[in-house]
Amino acid sequence: MQSHRYELNRRDLVRLILPVMGVWAIAAGCLHAAAWLKWLPAEPTTLYADETVLRHQARARKTPHPAEIVIVGDSTCHAAVDAAALSAQLPGRTPVINLALVIGIDVTMYARIAADFAVTNPGQVRWVVLLVTPSRLAQRGDTFLWDQFFDDSHPEAKPAPAIAEISGGKLFRERLASQVLPQPLRGKGAAMFGFTPELDRFMTLHDGSVMDFGEMSAQTFPVPAEFPVGPDFAEACRDFRAHLPPGVKLAVGMTPSPARASGPQTQRAYRECLERLDDLLRPDALLTNLPVTLPTPGFSPSAHMNAAGQQQFTAALARELARLP
């Protein structure tokens, strides 16, 4: 017995499929042409939290701002310092901007972002303050994120599946749909910011700073007994000064560890690490009076500072910076 009968011929099949593919091809062609003619709107800050932070800082480094002190560093620094509150606590309300990035970026990028800001705002920057978390200095940094978000010659460095690229899908998603479909955030921060555009707006309103949420439990992120400095980090530190514009001074400090997770060796390890950074970076000022540890309730589950920790650390940093010439 026959299984099934095809009651259509090849021409019918082509007539069914070809117009659909034709519409798709025309739409894709229009999108590529519009992109080529620069008619499509720029990609907004939509996709992910880290990406939003990087895009914001990439934009901020090329935006006029009255800051005389530029804070750079990793994500612990980003969440630890409230730039506006710091400014308010400094003598003469010295303007501050927080241009800290996320973990995993090569340390020379911190210098380059400060240098770009100094070029955009010539003759204005007096101090660059580098703040790093001591427990991550053994890891190798990467320049990929810099290429992706900061290098103007590689604005579209993100890889995408070939089909999404050719079919116009990538352009449609990133340049059109993303204007009205921002990405919801996850985790505790979602309750506050909700979506990436709100995070972006928050950073702009707070001179580049962010805030993390929640409270760390004692079991997470045990602080190591030693803070080793990796060879890649050490090498990048040696180039750090070379990237800063002449006349800009460098201050170096470290972000604190949660008190409950710290051991008896933490104080000693912290001092040794700070001395090592002093050797490598040759800063104009070493911020030796910043707290080594802070009460654990001041930290979020991701080891960043939450609102309480940020307030304490910002006050401590203000006292340190107030001593600088």
Added chain:
Amino acid sequence: MLFNSNEFLVFFGFFLVCYWLVRHSLALRNCLVVVASYVFYCWWDYRFGALLLFTSLTDFFLGRLIAASPSVQRRKFLLFLSVTCNLTLLGFFKYFDFFAQSLEALLASCGFRMSRFVLDVTLPVGISFYTFQSMSYIIDVYRRQIPATRNVIDFLAFVSFFPQLVAGPIERASHLLPQFAQTLRITRENIERGLWLMIWGMFQKVVLADNLAPLAELAFDHAQPSLPVLALGSIAFGLRILCDFGGYSDIARGVASVLGFTLMINFNAPYTARSLKEFWGRWHISLSTWIRDYLYIPLGGNRRGEWRTGLNLLVVMLLAGLWHGAAINFVLWGLWHGAGLLGYHVWSRLRPADRPLPKAFAWALTMAFVFGGWVLFRIQSAEGLFNATLSLGRLDLPVWWKTYVLSLTVLAAPVVIMQFRQGLLNQADSFAVISRRWRVALNGLMLLAIAAWWSQEPATFIYFQF
């Protein structure tokens, strides 16, 4: 294997070629369907293929014995055997841990401590769907509504037919089984309908449902609950579950249509319903009709007085909730709908026949009830339910509410337009409400959007867990 994966595209392309090659032999076609369906199913875990085969063969042979038996007692016994076998497997894989945990908690509350006997059983994908499909066959054979099939390959193909194997529609043997015994016609309309349903279904899943998912997650998992946040979250979740499950059903129907088969419509614009009764006639139709035919009516339906009708409604909706899974939220969701249907039943008896509710009000009331139910369905912990209850007194809006509403509106628009067009034209089939010219244009544009959100790591369908 997921419909929205690269593996499925390759699998289906290869299957279509083989399907064309076996067009002259019905036996070969059905063998091909069985082999392909088992490959499709075993892609997750080959061990569960044995379970599917066991269920199918048990019901095939018991069906033959029931059909051949002249004695009512013997037929009853064989039916009992089959149902027990099916429900034991389903109960073990789906409910054992739930009841074990509940028993442990109950004994602990009475001061008895017992060693842990939860087994952490892995749930075979689609077990509720194919078990119910197989059971419907055996019950229909018992009732002499259909003859028992003599062809084991046909029956294996009926239970395991890959387009609808893991998330329905739960087909009836009287509808699908005869299609395996006949020569199918594949016409231009079959292909056209199949293309539309596959693309529209994929669009609903990949573009709408997968983008609605983080919106629902934001409202239910991350935000501080307040009444407006819960309301927004329930709308996001209600739309997501429709696009996810409705999308799956559409893809299943589309794939079947390209092969010349016809599957039943599982969703008929449910969010246009103006009463809860109407909603259940439009939502997950294959399950609601299954429950009606094999549970509600045998329990007496509405023929044994008002009290018994009310009890029957509560019982069947509780079981419909439990069908989704062994968790307190599904129990509460089932009871919520049971109570709603009971309330509607009482009200429809009491209301003056010449003064129906205004249509818009009836629709708004129904949707408020349905979307309120989604809150129970979505929140899976007692703590979450407690927080949600507390939040009912809070009316504060988060700073991000405007962005949320914008995203929700953009994602809801395609499905709302389609639902209301279907409702307006009184058409259950989305294929029939769009003209050919519009269909071509929409297909092309939806393919573009699908390509934009196509992922190498596709998100699974919600109903796979049931």
